[in-house]
Amino acid sequence: MRTLTRNHRIAEFRRITQDPVLFVGLVIVVLFVIITVISPIYAMVEESLTEKGRELFERYLTSPVYQRIFRNTMEMGLLVAAIGTALGFVLAYVQVKVAVPFKRLIHFIALVPIVSPPFAVATAALLLFGRNGMITYDIFGVRYDIYGLDGLTLVLTLSYFPVAYLNLRGMIQALDPALDEAATNLGASKWRVFRTVTVPMLIPGIAGSFLLLFVEAIADLGNPLVLGGNYEVLATRIYVSIVGLYDTTAAAVLSVVLLVPSLLVFIVQRYWISRTSVVSITGKPSGTPQVINHPLVVWPLFAAVMAIVLLIVIIYGVIFAGAFTKILNVNNELTLDHFDFVINGYGSEAMKDTTQLSAIATPIAGVLGMLIAFLVARKKWTGRHALDFATMLGIAVPGTILGIGYLLVFNGPQQITLPVIGTVTVIPKLTGGRAVFGGAAAIVLVYIVRSVPAALRAGVAALSQIDPAIEEASVSLGADNFGTFRRITLPLIRPAFLSGLIYAFARSMTTISAIIFLTTPRTKIMTHQILNEVENGRYGNAFAYCVILIVIVLAAIGILAVAVGTTTGAEKTTIEGAA
Amino acid sequence: MKKLSVLVLWALTATLAIPLAAVTPAAPVLAQDDTLTVLCTPQEDWCVAMTQAFQEETGIETSYVRMSSGESLARIRATQDDPEFSVWWGGPADAFIAAYEEGLIEPYEPELASVLPENAVGEDHSWHGIYMGAIGFCSNVELLEELGVEPPTSWEDLLNPALKSNIAMAHPATSGTAFTTFWTIVTLKADELEAEEEGAGYDEEGMPTEAAIDAAFEYFAQLHQNILQYTRSGAAPGQMAATGQIAVAIIFAHDCVKLQVEGFEGIVVNTFPEEGTGYEIGGMALIKNAPEPEAAKRWIEWALTPEAQAIGATVNSLQLPTNPDTPISELSPRLEDVNLVDYNFIAAGLHRTEIVERFDAEIAPQPTD
Numbered sequence: 001m002r003t004l005t006r007n008h009r010i011a012e013f014r015r016i017t018q019d020p021v022l023f024v025g026l027v028i029v030v031l032f033v034i035i036t037v038i039s040p041i042y043a044m045v046e047e048s049l050t051e052k053g054r055e056l057f058e059r060y061l062t063s064p065v066y067q068r069i070f071r072n073t074m075e076m077g078l079l080v081a082a083i084g085t086a087l088g089f090v091l092a093y094v095q096v097k098v099a100v101p102f103k104r105l106i107h108f109i110a111l112v113p114i115v116s117p118p119f120a121v122a123t124a125a126l127l128l129f130g131r132n133g134m135i136t137y138d139i140f141g142v143r144y145d146i147y148g149l150d151g152l153t154l155v156l157t158l159s160y161f162p163v164a165y166l167n168l169r170g171m172i173q174a175l176d177p178a179l180d181e182a183a184t185n186l187g188a189s190k191w192r193v194f195r196t197v198t199v200p201m202l203i204p205g206i207a208g209s210f211l212l213l214f215v216e217a218i219a220d221l222g223n224p225l226v227l228g229g230n231y232e233v234l235a236t237r238i239y240v241s242i243v244g245l246y247d248t249t250a251a252a253v254l255s256v257v258l259l260v261p262s263l264l265v266f267i268v269q270r271y272w273i274s275r276t277s278v279v280s281i282t283g284k285p286s287g288t289p290q291v292i293n294h295p296l297v298v299w300p301l302f303a304a305v306m307a308i309v310l311l312i313v314i315i316y317g318v319i320f321a322g323a324f325t326k327i328l329n330v331n332n333e334l335t336l337d338h339f340d341f342v343i344n345g346y347g348s349e350a351m352k353d354t355t356q357l358s359a360i361a362t363p364i365a366g367v368l369g370m371l372i373a374f375l376v377a378r379k380k381w382t383g384r385h386a387l388d389f390a391t392m393l394g395i396a397v398p399g400t401i402l403g404i405g406y407l408l409v410f411n412g413p414q415q416i417t418l419p420v421i422g423t424v425t426v427i428p429k430l431t432g433g434r435a436v437f438g439g440a441a442a443i444v445l446v447y448i449v450r451s452v453p454a455a456l457r458a459g460v461a462a463l464s465q466i467d468p469a470i471e472e473a474s475v476s477l478g479a480d481n482f483g484t485f486r487r488i489t490l491p492l493i494r495p496a497f498l499s500g501l502i503y504a505f506a507r508s509m510t511t512i513s514a515i516i517f518l519t520t521p522r523t524k525i526m527t528h529q530i531l532n533e534v535e536n537g538r539y540g541n542a543f544a545y546c547v548i549l550i551v552i553v554l555a556a557i558g559i560l561a562v563a564v565g566t567t568t569g570a571e572k573t574t575i576e577g578a579a
Numbered sequence: 580m581k582k583l584s585v586l587v588l589w590a591l592t593a594t595l596a597i598p599l600a601a602v603t604p605a606a607p608v609l610a611q612d613d614t615l616t617v618l619c620t621p622q623e624d625w626c627v628a629m630t631q632a633f634q635e636e637t638g639i640e641t642s643y644v645r646m647s648s649g650e651s652l653a654r655i656r657a658t659q660d661d662p663e664f665s666v667w668w669g670g671p672a673d674a675f676i677a678a679y680e681e682g683l684i685e686p687y688e689p690e691l692a693s694v695l696p697e698n699a700v701g702e703d704h705s706w707h708g709i710y711m712g713a714i715g716f717c718s719n720v721e722l723l724e725e726l727g728v729e730p731p732t733s734w735e736d737l738l739n740p741a742l743k744s745n746i747a748m749a750h751p752a753t754s755g756t757a758f759t760t761f762w763t764i765v766t767l768k769a770d771e772l773e774a775e776e777e778g779a780g781y782d783e784e785g786m787p788t789e790a791a792i793d794a795a796f797e798y799f800a801q802l803h804q805n806i807l808q809y810t811r812s813g814a815a816p817g818q819m820a821a822t823g824q825i826a827v828a829i830i831f832a833h834d835c836v837k838l839q840v841e842g843f844e845g846i847v848v849n850t851f852p853e854e855g856t857g858y859e860i861g862g863m864a865l866i867k868n869a870p871e872p873e874a875a876k877r878w879i880e881w882a883l884t885p886e887a888q889a890i891g892a893t894v895n896s897l898q899l900p901t902n903p904d905t906p907i908s909e910l911s912p913r914l915e916d917v918n919l920v921d922y923n924f925i926a927a928g929l930h931r932t933e934i935v936e937r938f939d940a941e942i943a944p945q946p947t948d
Contacts, residue, residue, distance in 0.1 A: 065944050131722070132823025143725070145744060147807055147824075229744070229808050230947050240939060243646075243811070244752025246653035247936075330822075331842045346627050434661045434870070521616045521644045521663050532645060535811055536623065537818020 013381035021482040022379075025371050032368070033390045035427070036449050040405025041259075041397055047252035047408055056253040066257075073218050073233045074261060076149060080156040080217035085209045087157065088164025089202075091305055096172040097198075099293040100302045107169075109309050112316055114162040114503075115553035117510045117527045119534045120546040122155045122226040124318040127328060127539070129154075134318070134329055147229025155223050158312065160216045163454075164209035170458065170499060171205040172198070174465045180290050190292060204464075208457060211269045212395070215262045219398030221513040222527070226534055234258040235513065238400045242517055248408060255401040266396040270389075323543035338544035347545060350524035355552055357440055357523075358508035361447035362556075365504035368448065369455020370497050374485055376456075377463040378471065388456070395453035399514030402449065406442050407431055407517055431518055438522025443515050447508035454507070455500025462496035463489070498564045505556050509549055612874035616663060617643040618651050620670030620755065621861070622814055622834070625896040629668070632890055633881060639874045647812045648674045648755025649935060655683050655866060665869035666878045667862075668709070671755035673762070675706035675862035676928025687865045687876055691883035691902065698924070699860050699901045708860040709882055710891065710898035713917050714760055715832035716850045717817045722826040730850045731827060734764065738801050743947075745826035746805045747816035750943060752935040755859065756813025760829050761795060761934060762927040763857030766920040768794035770855075786926040792934065796941065804947050821847050831859065832912040833897040840895045840910060849912070855920040861898060 017023050060066040091110050094100055129136045129146050136144040183193045221235045228236055234254055241251040322328040326335050341347050376388040410430035417423045429435040430442040474484040512527040519528045526549055533542035619626035623645050630641040648670035678684050688704040699708025718730045726741050737746060749757035769791035773780030780791050807825050810816055816828035817835055821843040835849040863882055869875050881887050888900035892908040899911055
């Protein structure tokens with residue numbers, strides 16, 4: 001398929017245009033990506049290339065102080081990406097392939113960080129491991145300075161490794177056990193199977209996780225704000241340029257500096273992945289996976305996994321305990337005041353707003369993700385790589401950049417002047433308190449843009465594990481593209497769709513860097529409120545917010561799992577409804 | 580088919596018109612505003628108490644966003660064409676002076692302006708003072724003891740290498756507290772220079788000279804070696820001291836007392852620098868082109884009443900009220916007991932932008948050894 005000529009691809013494009021449903025879908029997707037992803041990034045780059053921007057570039061690039069900040073950012077990103085991916089891999093592998101007890105519990109606990117705002121972890125880490133930490137000081141008597149790189153690596157890894165875990169777990173589950181069996185039958189040891197079958201099959205997943213974690217880490221704003229100390233990173237510099245100085249040019253210049261490594265890693269990874277990708281062509285796995293039960297493998301892995309689990313449990317234990325006590329570790333009297341503040345008091349507005357906006361963004365992101373996945377993975381038309389790339393930019397670019405881009409583009413109405421009709425507002429003002437829906441529209445768009453890439457990757461990953469022949473068969477039997485998508489493709493990638501939806505909702509509920517510049521007096525966002533509470537040391541309120549946020553996300557996951565279903569239908573041995 | 584397309588067109592127009600209608604502001608001239616959006620700079624619980632009380636009093640639906648002083652100024656500047664807020668309440672006056680200089684504030688003279696002390700009324704009634712407070716050092720007793728350091732009583736004490744990574748202050752770009760701290764040092768350095776040679780510290784108009792500002796930057800470059808983190812909001816370092824993350828926080832004294840009252844009694848102690856400390860007059864102003872001007876004016880009138888000014892103490896915000904008829908909480912740190920510098924708010928306001936930009940470029944991002 002790779003040798004398709006240019007003419008073929010153009011022909012394929014024509015074929016899409018002839019299918020009305022597909023064509024409308026394509027047009028919507030392309031317009032959406034141009035307006036919500038490309039234009040803000042373009043505006044930001046444009047702003048950085050103004051005369052003042054060029055001067056700032058020169059100043060930053062030659063200044064040792066800024067070179068140091070840049071190195072800090074990279075160092076932190078690479079550390080978190082490497083450790084986080086490794087953790088995710090170990091957990092995922094153990095979860096699927098190794099016979100250990102408490103699998104469901106491990107799975108549940110590993111997912112908790114994904115459904116909670118990052119500050120929760122940072123704040124709990126401060127209380128546990130800081131100078132006055134309940135573990136470092138109260139137990140070991142050490143005044144440990146957690147501010148800086150070590151603390152950041154810890155909290156960022158814990159916050160983001162579940163993304164790697166989920167990705168890799170999905171992929172390991174999708175591996176066909178028949179391959180392992182074949183390799184074993186041919187005389188390979190388990191280690192050799194792991195090395196030459198399992199890992200190569202997972203390279204796209206590992207690389208993808210590394211990419212996601214790297215950009216998440218270098219773009220993360222909440223954690224460096226809480227415990228960066230004097231370890232300056234680009235994200236916090238950008239933040240101060242906006243909130244303290246409202247210098248959009250300086251912010252844009254720093255953003256471009258942050259954008260370059262993000263994009264570089266992204267591009268290298270894509271190229272590399274596409275060269276090393278190994279695809280099984282057997283459709284969905286049908287057998288039961290082989291389980292490793294050699295005690296020398298099982299128990300060390302189990303101990304490692306349990307250590308991670310224990311750390312997460314302690315951290316979230318602190319969050320829960322903190323939400324129910326006056327001032328944890330100072331005045332441990334039980335209280336419900338913090339919950340009263342969030343549920344009935346001032347915080348209720350943010351709680352409702354955030355949930356509503358996330359609920360609006362989630363289905364849109366899920367459907368868009370699957371649609372784009374289908375368009376880029378199954379249809380070999382000119383421009384599919386560009387569409388895939390542009391969509392992925394939504395997550396490849398750091399959130400702060402997107403936020404600044406939105407401020408630049410949508411802070412006024414976008415108008416075009418037409419003959420006869422006159423000036424028409426194509427897109428009204430979207431950001432700021434006086435914008436449409438009190439600025440909520442921009443936030444929903446950002447939520448979608450940030451969530452679609454994960455859904456897209458999950459969709460593509462799922463599709464690449466399914467032989468296109470299955471769909472071709474459907475088309476040969478007379479179904480149209482839409483019918484095939486709906487009745488064949490969609491059920492097969494249902495787990496991917498579900499994980500896309502879950503990711504979208506959890507992501508939207510917990511995102512901060514992309515929307516921190518977009519919250520308005522009329523649209524309050526929980527994560528932003530939590531940051532305020534954390535910064536001012538009202539940890540109780542912050543933790544209560546976190547607990548409620550976690551409960552909302554978990555409830556939503558339950559609802560989504562029931563509504564969408566977790567299976568593909570192919571797992572069953574009997575084929576039902578042959579039509 | 581034609582009918583259908585007409586229908587679709589109508590539907591499209593209608594959906595487009597809904598959001599457009601939503602943005603069209605209601606005619607502001609006649610309307611008695613039924614909502615008010617406050618940009619609130621003091622601590623959150625005070626913002627809550629104030630807006631609730633105002634809402635109960637007037638029936639005007641009042642919401643607020645809390646932002647630190649510098650953040651507020653930046654936000655008002657960024658949204659000046661179509662302001663989101665109507666009234667800006669709280670934060671040191673120099674930010675208000677800077678804002679008036681930039682044409683972001685609409686002068687308005689409330690009835691009670693006459694009872695305020697002279698220095699609590701801005702030029703042309705551009706802003707009015709609502710509270711006062713002095714900068715102090717809020718220290719964690721236990722940590723200081725371990726470090727073998729006495730609670731600091733001078734700005735020089737903060738440069739003690741034993742306090743490395745054990746001091747926090749806010750970033751002057753976002754926080755008025757931190758800017759007040761900075762200008763305090765500028766004033767002290769100007770006094771020093773003036774004592775050495777007449778005209779070296781202050782120019783003919785009584786403003787601190789560039790040399791004094793440079794000397795202040797030198798001080799903060801040294802202090803930077805001991806700073807663990809620059810926070811966004813002014814009071815945040817106090818919490819860090821209270822929870823044992825740092826030994827000394829440079830914050831307003833009333834914020835330190837607030838911590839003591841709210842559960843950290845005996846954990847933190849408040850001291851003042853002997854050579855003199857700076858103070859703030861918390862300002863309040865009507866924002867230019869405010870979307871809810873009538874409600875905003877009502878707020879300004881109300882906020883100067885003794886009843887409104889007494890609300891702070893109920894949430895342990897122990898700033899000194901500016902209306903002399905307001906009862907003062909016995910917990911409030913009194914300015915009479917402290918050696919205050921001759922803080923020139925106007926000079927501070929005029930130099931604000933230049934100083935915070937320079938601080939952000941030269942001091943904050945520097946690595947420490």
